[in-house]
Amino acid sequence: MNPTVVTALDLPFPSPGGSVELFLDLYTGRSPFLPARSFMLAPEHRGLRPSVPAGLELVQAPGKCLTGYAFRRYVATLQRALTEAVDPGNVGVLHLQHLAFGATPALLRAFPKRPRIALVHGTDLLFAETHPEQLATLREAARAADVVVMPTGAMADRLLLLAPDIPRRTIEKIPWGIPDRLITSPPPRRRNQPTSHLRILYAGRLTPEKGFDTLLTALPLTRSTELSIAAPRAEFHALRPRLHQLGVHVHYLGWLRRPQLWKTFADHDVLVMPSTTLEAMGLVALEAQACGLPVLHQPVPGLTESLGGSALATDFADPHAVARELDRLRTSPDLLPALRAAGATNAARFPLSTTATALAELGKRLA
Template identity: 65%
Template structure:
């Protein structure tokens, strides 16, 4: 599909994260709105990182606003500064619709205040819900956004259920299910797999942020008791450096791959046997798992909301909080000769259901309906 076929009204959208921040939400944002031929035409913004101004993809603007925080009077001042920067950067007559990525944080209230008369599509991500549970001001922002949005997009039914627990007054009729997607080119042309699989050990890969909700502590405890498995970690450097002492204390030898950008990450998927996803709370969709599946890498995952829906039987559910269960499941992957090939095929079939072009088409169609 030609990206322009999905083009809808010009969107204004903003992630108040520094450009270069890790995470599936960031990759989805850049996939949708930036590049020479973006799927969705937009005025898209992120925060300018500290230091020299980086080279950015076509279509991405950077706002030099400091003071990012989550609550209290400082949060109100931060939103005001973001709103002023957006008011300077945007021409209201050019914008057709607002895409509010994250129902919380500072970008969403700032964008709504900068362009108060435009239709609003709010897109729920997992971090919105996690931070709303932990911070009173973020819960308030989430509830205000849910009321003010003309449409609320969730990638999985689990995200809708969780949102309604936090904001029970939300009008359910505004909620639309549009799954997140992975690059069409990855589905069409995945990297060639390294066919080597040892019967004596499995090459495990963890890829993503090393934050508490990602289940890193459970992974360390489980891997410390494993026999016949080698662990590689692809994560932000600073986060891995902070984790390294705990790995040493637990006696876990992990190979650090660095923080890999595409397509290097896709190549790493093709060089391992299993992706491990020990998330403890929820995942909006688990894009890294879908990209791994597109590369022929089976996924071993904790069945938390979001992942259970997007992966289901195409992956292998386990319990990272019980090392004996994980050991048993990894043993099956080593000793049952048909299991890994079956998971590879099921995973690729599952990943093919979620092309990014389909996500873009759904969002663009929704935007047209609101104008």
């Protein structure tokens, strides 16, 4: 028998981001890969009652913040909410998500004697590098974990720089995965070669570390390209002045649900990922590859490991280099088909079922 998993993300549902999608993929749905008591925060706005997937529970824990006394008070509030929701006697193993934020210390204090598997996400490391409270929270959680799961070697290296006293024997590499059905039955492609224009897609957050501004500076140097953006609405609206300043026209698609995004892949020629620092794995890139969409990316740690030679790398800090690669994709008839074939082979290495099986085996070992 698999031990009962209890896990939480202290983000309001729904929230954008790859770690949220992975969380929902693993623990929720009518037949989840990992049956669990899984929690996210209820929206604080009164009257807003989102429809949640099967298996996801929402807890009331207002006051989410990052530092100081208010952070400690918020962790205590979340701890009480989790303790009221779950009988400690029914907890088999804790899956700690987002080690630098409030849900992890709340779970550790609510259920102090349970085995702990820590799953480290890219956001944890990026915040720990710049926020002392998040660094201390990350270190405490990593030391308390029985196993620390990292999706790539690059992530493990970065964690050990931030928390060098973590015993290396507790670190285990388990790559994140994408839904199996996307690998076996991707949406049909409706566009195999550029016609008059190369259709470029950017899909993700528009936060500074994603490097979107570097892409914008390259677009005026290219010929015959069209850019579509799938991103959170508030982040896109904040970008409008920059778009106007550069004179760049884009098609805004909204923040798409996963099945919508997969269908959108079929209408474009290339996905761009100009991230400037670190990607845990770049799940959106793997999903694009599974759907036959080639990827042009900045070779940052994590992403280079998951994509290898299956995608096209370039220096997004050099707008002329980016423009040259985009023009080459548009004019070289054999390049896009070769990248599509290589990408599909690469994406097939990362089924979500493999991730879930490895995590379940860890839980059995610790229980």
